[in-house]
Amino acid sequence: GCCTIVQAWAFEGLGRVATPAEIKAWDIDVRPDFKGIPKGRGSVQQGQLVWDAQCASCHGAFGESNEVFTPIVGGTTDADIQSGHVAALRTGAVPQRTTLMKVPTVSTLWDYVNRAMPWNAPKSLSANEVYAVTAYILNLGGIVPDDFELNQDNMAAVQNKMPNRHGMTQQHGLWQVSGKPDVKERRCMSNCVRSVVVSSSIPDYAADAHGNLMDQNRVIGPVRGQQTSTALAPKLAVSHVSAGEA
Amino acid sequence: GCCTIVQAWAFEGLGRVATPAEIKAWDIDVRPDFKGIPKGRGSVQQGQLVWDAQCASCHGAFGESNEVFTPIVGGTTDADIQSGHVAALRTGAVPQRTTLMKVPTVSTLWDYVNRAMPWNAPKSLSANEVYAVTAYILNLGGIVPDDFELNQDNMAAVQNKMPNRHGMTQQHGLWQVSGKPDVKERRCMSNCVRSVVVSSSIPDYAADAHGNLMDQNRVIGPVRGQQTSTALAPKLAVSHVSAGEA
Amino acid sequence: VPTLAQAQAQAVGEGDPVILQLPEHSKGLGQSVAAHPYGQPSKYESNLQRRQSPGLTRVGAASVSFSPLQGLFGMITPSGLHFERHHQGWWDIDPTQHRLMINGLVSRPMVFTMDELMRMESVSRMHFIECGANSGMEWGNVAVPTVQYTHGMLSCSEFTGVPLIKVLEYCGVDLKKGRFILAEGADGSSMTRTIPMEMVESGEVLLAYGQNGEMLRPENGYPLRLVVPGVQGVSWVKYLRRIEVGDQPYGTKDESVHYVDLMPDGQHRQYTSIQECKSVITTPSGGQKLLNTGFYNITGLAWSGRGAIKAVDVSVDGGRNWKPARLEEPVLSKCLTRFSLPWVWSGQEAILQSRAVDSTGYVQPSYQTLRGVRGSKSVYHNNAIQSWQVLASGEVNNVQVKAS
Amino acid sequence: VPTLAQAQAQAVGEGDPVILQLPEHSKGLGQSVAAHPYGQPSKYESNLQRRQSPGLTRVGAASVSFSPLQGLFGMITPSGLHFERHHQGWWDIDPTQHRLMINGLVSRPMVFTMDELMRMESVSRMHFIECGANSGMEWGNVAVPTVQYTHGMLSCSEFTGVPLIKVLEYCGVDLKKGRFILAEGADGSSMTRTIPMEMVESGEVLLAYGQNGEMLRPENGYPLRLVVPGVQGVSWVKYLRRIEVGDQPYGTKDESVHYVDLMPDGQHRQYTSIQECKSVITTPSGGQKLLNTGFYNITGLAWSGRGAIKAVDVSVDGGRNWKPARLEEPVLSKCLTRFSLPWVWSGQEAILQSRAVDSTGYVQPSYQTLRGVRGSKSVYHNNAIQSWQVLASGEVNNVQVKAS
Numbered sequence A, B: 001g002c003c004t005i006v007q008a009w010a011f012e013g014l015g016r017v018a019t020p021a022e023i024k025a026w027d028i029d030v031r032p033d034f035k036g037i038p039k040g041r042g043s044v045q046q047g048q049l050v051w052d053a054q055c056a057s058c059h060g061a062f063g064e065s066n067e068v069f070t071p072i073v074g075g076t077t078d079a080d081i082q083s084g085h086v087a088a089l090r091t092g093a094v095p096q097r098t099t100l101m102k103v104p105t106v107s108t109l110w111d112y113v114n115r116a117m118p119w120n121a122p123k124s125l126s127a128n129e130v131y132a133v134t135a136y137i138l139n140l141g142g143i144v145p146d147d148f149e150l151n152q153d154n155m156a157a158v159q160n161k162m163p164n165r166h167g168m169t170q171q172h173g174l175w176q177v178s179g180k181p182d183v184k185e186r187r188c189m190s191n192c193v194r195s196v197v198v199s200s201s202i203p204d205y206a207a208d209a210h211g212n213l214m215d216q217n218r219v220i221g222p223v224r225g226q227q228t229s230t231a232l233a234p235k236l237a238v239s240h241v242s243a244g245e246a
Numbered sequence C, D: 001v002p003t004l005a006q007a008q009a010q011a012v013g014e015g016d017p018v019i020l021q022l023p024e025h026s027k028g029l030g031q032s033v034a035a036h037p038y039g040q041p042s043k044y045e046s047n048l049q050r051r052q053s054p055g056l057t058r059v060g061a062a063s064v065s066f067s068p069l070q071g072l073f074g075m076i077t078p079s080g081l082h083f084e085r086h087h088q089g090w091w092d093i094d095p096t097q098h099r100l101m102i103n104g105l106v107s108r109p110m111v112f113t114m115d116e117l118m119r120m121e122s123v124s125r126m127h128f129i130e131c132g133a134n135s136g137m138e139w140g141n142v143a144v145p146t147v148q149y150t151h152g153m154l155s156c157s158e159f160t161g162v163p164l165i166k167v168l169e170y171c172g173v174d175l176k177k178g179r180f181i182l183a184e185g186a187d188g189s190s191m192t193r194t195i196p197m198e199m200v201e202s203g204e205v206l207l208a209y210g211q212n213g214e215m216l217r218p219e220n221g222y223p224l225r226l227v228v229p230g231v232q233g234v235s236w237v238k239y240l241r242r243i244e245v246g247d248q249p250y251g252t253k254d255e256s257v258h259y260v261d262l263m264p265d266g267q268h269r270q271y272t273s274i275q276e277c278k279s280v281i282t283t284p285s286g287g288q289k290l291l292n293t294g295f296y297n298i299t300g301l302a303w304s305g306r307g308a309i310k311a312v313d314v315s316v317d318g319g320r321n322w323k324p325a326r327l328e329e330p331v332l333s334k335c336l337t338r339f340s341l342p343w344v345w346s347g348q349e350a351i352l353q354s355r356a357v358d359s360t361g362y363v364q365p366s367y368q369t370l371r372g373v374r375g376s377k378s379v380y381h382n383n384a385i386q387s388w389q390v391l392a393s394g395e396v397n398n399v400q401v402k403a404s
């Protein structure tokens, strides 16, 4: 006959097997166990050349810039490198959280720079350049010495010096479908609390920080946006139910 | 207290009573029982003046034009005026159905011209002009004589001469929710018919009447649009499952 | 337009060049957020437009544009591709100046602003809207090539508004005498349509301002239209300015001269409104071409003005044998329902059909059955089973069939 | 911008001039069908745009634009107003050149074209997408004025695509070893995220190409994105080019440096993904002003990444007393649900709150309860109850409250 009605989700004949070269071209991820990392090497000095030429304009000469993105370097100590916990995350001693304060795994740095940096020319670096500039970032953070050369074989050793390597927990219910919530609110319906005070609101001086809110609401409907710019507000009649009843 | 949570759909305080002048300005509909028709009068002769000046350009001097809209006049006979059934609707003697062949109620003509014509200047006619031009249309259809004057009092008599006044039925299940369907198909699942032949399809010469169908379908997806214009079609490979398997 | 060859994954030699040589977008920086404060479809989607059917009407402001059903997914119609039907053109009305009047058999005739209507408690519901003349060109013979033109006066949106009955009750409606309403638009045609109070009392008829999360589009009646679920689109009066409650139907132009269905005995059925159960396969459909043999997902839309879809059957042999399709959930009342059935095309001729059954048990009719009752001059309310013929070349054509 | 006075029905003397003097559109001829082959909102709706929050980010291509929830209806987000989050800008990718690769723990690594993916059997489902950082600016204090900025990294669409698990099975996936997938984008950031196979196995994770009836918008990943219902938006990888099946999580940048939640003990929670139950009142909301006293419909949105919404309670006195709101149907799993509660405002101060409960029984927490467990530096996954203070002037402001 002309036609077969088949079992659902069979997809017969669709797609084709990927070639090794295709997989190589796209399978670029590097996992925490370094699966996926290509062979290569790069020194702190080589990394500085890459950094100054291709990274510093956005991230600052020492990875400290806040201009284009939050700082990459800063806020970690030798004690953190020892403990594997960035203490400032607990104490709040540093106002801003830098990349090195958070990143637990060196693979993450390598993988991300390799796939996404420089921001405006991602995937333009060679593997050796990625090794080198990763070494340079680690050096800026005091994790590896000035004469260090990073390669596929010593990554694991460097991992053991990442300042926040023990800073992550998966003890929470927010990943797996079967995970249990940590926060428990009860559904009280009446006389739930005695008194309520406003504990936070937008200070007057910031009232127009988001522009004129009147222009961010519809010109009809149950409400209008508040006039928050200095331009003259239209006269509002809020003291009666409707002009029509006047 | 500050606030009341009220029963749904109460709407307290919304809206206001309409004034008589407001209702007069908007309540312009005229029903088959002539409820809503304003007093006034207009002769066939007066109607011709309105028609020639404001209607004929689109509908033709005799309401016969097919240019901007289907003809208003034509296809009705004296016998139809007698019977109240336009015979051509049954016999198919007239290829196109004109307005006068269909419209059962003179109120409909008056109401529609009053609210919507002239098409590019609706609601610009006075009541007397609407009476007059309605009289003229009726006269073109041979329903009223040349010296006729239409007014609010003789509308009912004219209604009794409308050629298709008995041409409508409400004996069907398609209006009220409770109406019963007239068509009954059965849900046969297998061996429902013995043979199937194609009884109608688009003739080849009309293949591109709707433009190039390739340009009316997405450039990706399970199918493409057919190339129906004279421009060269891209080469299609339909004899194998996928190029990837070659 | 890229050729088909380009669209196939190629594994000649090392592999597909579009994999081996990384594309520009993998190696560069894209555009900023809010580059389009109100976003648009991809430029590669421009083939999907609403279009007029050449020769169908004489002037564009009293005409129809059809929704490109051949390329749509799911049940929601993107508002930008919603079909249009105007009798005297469309307007972008200043909503601050728009009013709704309620009069007739009510104890208090009233006027409401949009502010007031939008302050009321509202509901949001998904419903299809279909023009009563949808598929009208096909009553006698095949006339148009694609599903856009055969079935494209059909769209489906989430509408937000106030149940009309609540507002009528608030105005003190006389439900004993007032068994009909007249709905009237504010545009040049000031479209008027009679709706039986029975429908209004169901709570389903809405004074609607919202469509798919935002306000109605100007072409669809901004700022206010009536939503009359299950009923032909012409009753969903746009630019709604007035509701009158009355004790008899109004016999308006679009219920006495148009939207009346000519029967074989020469009588017209007046006040035909309800859009009965119907379905159509949108992929593969007329004017398309299958890329090659193998697996295809036959998919389409089903709907009923009398309730929810209960089942859709699909035939690939012109109606000899049928198989129930899978219905996409949620299946809602008076709303489009997407169906699909997997199929492997061997390369031989086939005739694809779909047949819907609704919650009242009504079965969508064949052309033979439908014409047996109504003839072929009705113009309106053609809900016959659609046939698409697949040729050995992969071309799919609109056909009508005769079974014996 | 018209003044309020203009928007009120006026009955001075004879009546409202906009009724007594017929408007231009009642007396003229409007525009033709298909004047816009792809339609646009009314010009009077231009205040509703997606907007950036000043000072939040430093560059527009690694930034956010927020959906104007303060003006939306129902549950569907118009695709033109869908929130945006890009890490390296957005692209309008040629779909004929786009490929999806499946590799890793599968017996047959495969490549698919869009033609092939769109030929497969598909499903259409309505789901919300929320950025894990939505409401993130408010963890410590009130920071932004309106619901667009507090909650506007939230949208909801009907998505169409193929369940990923079906394609993985077709490739011979090893579900015993392969307990994780990595999803990877084709843009400059080539966004990578790990998703537990448990979620994929549920059948809910989709290879999606359709959004609200048409193709995905370029800003939302045209032509292919992952849909991961209930999970934060960053996992819904856009411009999807590759799925790898693996035996451990991938520790990518956006699951090791961002989208990690800082707890009071200095530890970050990694792989936090699920968007727990949350709700917000959208009208009246911060930065708005009530027109006058009287009837209002308090309305808003509720959602849960763990299932369907079971109930939403509304308080108008800052959490002392609560009343269950009406839920708009259909109530779907991992989808926005619109709620509403009628209210008469007497003109005195009020504090409006909403609190959602989902099908697992989880109750949306107050700030006090939430901070009690997670502190105030988490950045992500702030699902606390939102408070809007209504002043005697009618002005509504974003506040946080302390109850005792």
Ligand code: HEC
Pocket: A050, A051, A054, A055, A056, A057, A058, A059, A068, A069, A072, A098, A099, A109, A112, A113, A117, A118, A119, A120, A125, A133, D059, D062, D086, D087, D088, D189, D253, D257, D258
């Ligand atoms: C044109 C500006 C620019 C240049 C040049 C640039 N970056 Fe970046 N970089 C950014 C931006 C913006 C981000 C944040 C992207 C995001 O939001 O995901 C970023 C993120 C990063 C991050 C992750 C930081 C974090 O905490 O998420 C690292 C590491 C990084 N860049 C390293 C580099 C290196 C190494 C180079 C040079 C090889 C480089 N960057 C060049 C702009 C730039």
Ligand code: HEC
Pocket: B050, B051, B054, B055, B056, B057, B058, B059, B068, B069, B072, B098, B099, B109, B112, B113, B117, B118, B119, B120, B125, B133, C059, C062, C086, C087, C088, C189, C253, C257, C258
């Ligand atoms: C500029 C063109 C134009 C002019 C001028 C015009 N009409 Fe029309 N008329 C139309 C069009 C177009 C329609 C169809 C409208 C629709 O689709 O609802 C129509 C419809 C009608 C109909 C209903 C016909 C039917 O079968 O639906 C009547 C009656 C009518 N016109 C009478 C008049 C009269 C009387 C005048 C002058 C006072 C007039 N027209 C002037 C274009 C015009």
Ligand SMILES: [Ca+2]
Pocket: A027, A028, A029, A030, A035, A036, D244
């Ligand atoms: Ca890999």
Ligand SMILES: [Ca+2]
Pocket: A241, A242, A243, A244, A245, B013, B014, B015, B016
């Ligand atoms: Ca009032």
Ligand SMILES: [Ca+2]
Pocket: B027, B028, B029, B030, B035, B036, C244
């Ligand atoms: Ca009346």
Ligand SMILES: [Ca+2]
Pocket: A013, A014, A015, A016, B241, B242, B243, B244, B245
């Ligand atoms: Ca193949």
Ligand SMILES: [Ca+2]
Pocket: C085, C130, C131, C132, C133, C232, C233, C234, C235
């Ligand atoms: Ca219609």
Ligand SMILES: [Ca+2]
Pocket: D085, D130, D131, D132, D133, D232, D233, D234, D235
């Ligand atoms: Ca996100």
Ligand SMILES: [Co+2]
Pocket: C085, C087, C233, C234
């Ligand atoms: Co119509």
Ligand SMILES: [Co+2]
Pocket: D085, D087, D233, D234
């Ligand atoms: Co993100």
